[in-house]
Amino acid sequence: MALIDIQNVRKIYRRGNEEVVVLDGLSLSIQEGDYVALMGPSGSGKTTLLNLIGGVDRPTTGSVNVSGTDIAKLKPRDLARWRSRNIGYIFQLYNLIPVLTAQQNVELPLLLVKMSGKERKDRAQHALSIVGLGDRTKHLPRQLSGGQEQRVAIARALVSDPTVLLADEPTGDLDRKSAEEILTLLERLNREFKKTIVMVTHDPHAAERALHRLHLEKGVLESQSGTYPVLTPA
Amino acid sequence: MNLLSLVLINLGRNKRRTILTMLSVMIALFLFCALRGVLDTLQESIKVGSESKLVTRNKISLIFPLPLAYQDRIAGIQGIKDVGYGNWFGGRDPADERNFYAQFAVSENYIGMYANDLDIIAYDPPQAGAAIPPGVDPKLASYYLDREGCVVGELLFKKMKWKLGQKVVVSGTIFPGTWTYNIRAVYRAKNPAMGESALFFHWKYLSEKGMNGQGMIGWYVLQLQDPKRAGEVTRNVDAIYTNSAAATHTETERAFQAGFVSMYGNVPFLIGVIGLAVVFAILMVAANTMMMATRERTAEVGVMKTLGFQDGTIFGVVLAEAAVITLGGGILGALVAKFLIEGTKFNAGGMLPPMNVAWTTVAAGMGIAVLMGATSGIIPAYQASRLKIVDALRRVE
Numbered sequence: 001m002a003l004i005d006i007q008n009v010r011k012i013y014r015r016g017n018e019e020v021v022v023l024d025g026l027s028l029s030i031q032e033g034d035y036v037a038l039m040g041p042s043g044s045g046k047t048t049l050l051n052l053i054g055g056v057d058r059p060t061t062g063s064v065n066v067s068g069t070d071i072a073k074l075k076p077r078d079l080a081r082w083r084s085r086n087i088g089y090i091f092q093l094y095n096l097i098p099v100l101t102a103q104q105n106v107e108l109p110l111l112l113v114k115m116s117g118k119e120r121k122d123r124a125q126h127a128l129s130i131v132g133l134g135d136r137t138k139h140l141p142r143q144l145s146g147g148q149e150q151r152v153a154i155a156r157a158l159v160s161d162p163t164v165l166l167a168d169e170p171t172g173d174l175d176r177k178s179a180e181e182i183l184t185l186l187e188r189l190n191r192e193f194k195k196t197i198v199m200v201t202h203d204p205h206a207a208e209r210a211l212h213r214l215h216l217e218k219g220v221l222e223s224q225s226g227t228y229p230v231l232t233p234a
Numbered sequence: 235m236n237l238l239s240l241v242l243i244n245l246g247r248n249k250r251r252t253i254l255t256m257l258s259v260m261i262a263l264f265l266f267c268a269l270r271g272v273l274d275t276l277q278e279s280i281k282v283g284s285e286s287k288l289v290t291r292n293k294i295s296l297i298f299p300l301p302l303a304y305q306d307r308i309a310g311i312q313g314i315k316d317v318g319y320g321n322w323f324g325g326r327d328p329a330d331e332r333n334f335y336a337q338f339a340v341s342e343n344y345i346g347m348y349a350n351d352l353d354i355i356a357y358d359p360p361q362a363g364a365a366i367p368p369g370v371d372p373k374l375a376s377y378y379l380d381r382e383g384c385v386v387g388e389l390l391f392k393k394m395k396w397k398l399g400q401k402v403v404v405s406g407t408i409f410p411g412t413w414t415y416n417i418r419a420v421y422r423a424k425n426p427a428m429g430e431s432a433l434f435f436h437w438k439y440l441s442e443k444g445m446n447g448q449g450m451i452g453w454y455v456l457q458l459q460d461p462k463r464a465g466e467v468t469r470n471v472d473a474i475y476t477n478s479a480a481a482t483h484t485e486t487e488r489a490f491q492a493g494f495v496s497m498y499g500n501v502p503f504l505i506g507v508i509g510l511a512v513v514f515a516i517l518m519v520a521a522n523t524m525m526m527a528t529r530e531r532t533a534e535v536g537v538m539k540t541l542g543f544q545d546g547t548i549f550g551v552v553l554a555e556a557a558v559i560t561l562g563g564g565i566l567g568a569l570v571a572k573f574l575i576e577g578t579k580f581n582a583g584g585m586l587p588p589m590n591v592a593w594t595t596v597a598a599g600m601g602i603a604v605l606m607g608a609t610s611g612i613i614p615a616y617q618a619s620r621l622k623i624v625d626a627l628r629r630v631e
Contacts, residue, residue: 076544089540
């Protein structure tokens with residue numbers, strides 16, 4: 001069974017009296033261990049799809065099944081708990097808490113898990129060392145470069161050992177060199193740590209680094225390409 | 235890091251705002267407790283009065299005197315053990331007009347009637363060979379032997395840096411002229427409500443020098459044999475003088491003291507209202523600050539929810555921030571009010587017991603701080619907890 005199984009999902013937003021169809025009957029399956037790039041023009045529904053997979057938003061109709069759980073049916077409290085265990089989220093603008101150090105930012109998701117302060121600290125340090133920032137634990141976000149901030153954000157997404165990493169334009173705010181570093185890191189997380197990654201990007205170069213690429217157009221999957229036939233659009 | 239340290243770190247992100255808000259809460263609670271302290275002090279002043287003593291004054295008003303001639307007749311009424319009397323003097327310190335303290339001219343048995351309420355802690359020994367009047371406290375012997383002798387409260391004694399045997403000069407206002415007293419003893423109040431800022435001297439001295447020997451006094455103090463007979467004695471005393479030129483009004487000493495408090499009319503009510511108004515105004519400020527602080531962090535709330543923080547946890551974190559500010563400021567303000575105000579020992583020149591802020595007032599202040607925390611934090615906490623992740627993240631991206 002696919003790790004992520006989306007069936008006939010519609011997502012409609014209301015703007016006043018107007019209804020905006022963002023995703024229109026989309027179906028999609030992603031296998032465990034895959035690395036998928038979601039591409040498409042602005043407003044095509046990439047981020048909305050990412051939000052649905054991450055349980056950040058709910059579909060208007062249809063089902064979103066991740067790791068065997070139909071998350072559209074979960075109550076808000078259960079959904080939050082599920083998210084903390086299964087999803088690691090990486091934002092375009094890093095979204096670190098500015099008053100927390102790199103280590104504290106990484107510790108943040110672990111506050112939701114019962115563990116000792118020492119264990120929390122150790123795990124955060126380990127996650128930071130994976131992303132190559134073991135020596136920047138005490139730094140505040142403003143004391144780090146954009147690339148380093150994004151790596152802290154990746155460590156934060158990684159620290160609770162989630163099944164799926166969702167990245168919303170992770171290189172969109174970075175220079176070419178930093179972007180390369182982040183893409184290499186994501187590749188490594190997929191290859192070495194077997195993380196299933198879904199990445200939204202506008203950048204074809206970034207998309208090339210993924211195992212599969214999906215193109216969305218007006219809320220509908222247009223095409224796919226990649227090395228393995230693990231992607232099954234409806 | 236844990237959730238509590240997250241709350242504290244959040245409060246530290248805008249230190250100036252946090253400190254100013256905390257200070258404003260602190261000042262509000264300080265004012266509330268200080269104003270309530272005035273009411274506590276007025277209430278405390280009633281406690282000085284005993285139920286086993288009655289006070290008889292002129293029925294028209296305390297400022298009208300009564301004849302000394304009433305004493306023997308009152309003393310003859312059944313149920314009365316002893317009768318003393320006193321007179322307000324109201325002199326001024328000639329060296330400093332603003333330095334006011336209470337002076338009372340009292341009968342010879344007056345201080346003895348309050349033996350249970352005060353201790354003589356220092357006294358001038360009488361001259362060797364002087365005949366001590368029979369039945370008097372030996373510590374007060376030199377006071378009784380000196381026509382110009384006086385007994386002063388410990389607080390006043392220390393404040394004025396007086397010494398035993400020292401001559402004290404007072405300018406009379408009601409009874410004009412320069413009056414001199416010799417300090418013969420110092421008393422300490424067993425009951426704090428009694429106060430330690432008054433000067434007692436012989437009524438005879440006042441009568442001879444200030445009244446040309448007229449036998450008029452301000453009030454009588456009647457020591458009862460049995461407090462249960464207070465009602466009966468009261469009626470009997472007042473019945474004697476109903477149709478006289480100076481009719482009397484008798485009441486328990488406690489009621490007499492309460493009468494002073496009632497003279498303030500609606501002032502205690504106004505003080506209470508002002509205290510609450512200050513708290514309410516600061517509550518609005520605290521609530522606004524918390525809403526601003528939360529609104530600024532909308533995106534962060536979105537991120538935390540994305541990481542898996544539940545609505546209840548977000549609610550708790552925001553509410554805890556408000557609670558730390560208001561409880562911190564409130565506890566500090568209430569305690570500062572208690573210790574600072576009581577430290578001044580202000581007593582309106584002996585007219586009131588030393589100013590005090592009761593622990594119940596401090597507890598009420600802390601209770602208000604808790605309420606302020608809940609009220610100021612509940613709206614932003616609710617808003618943050620109800621925020622949809624997608625909406626929160628959209629505000630920055």
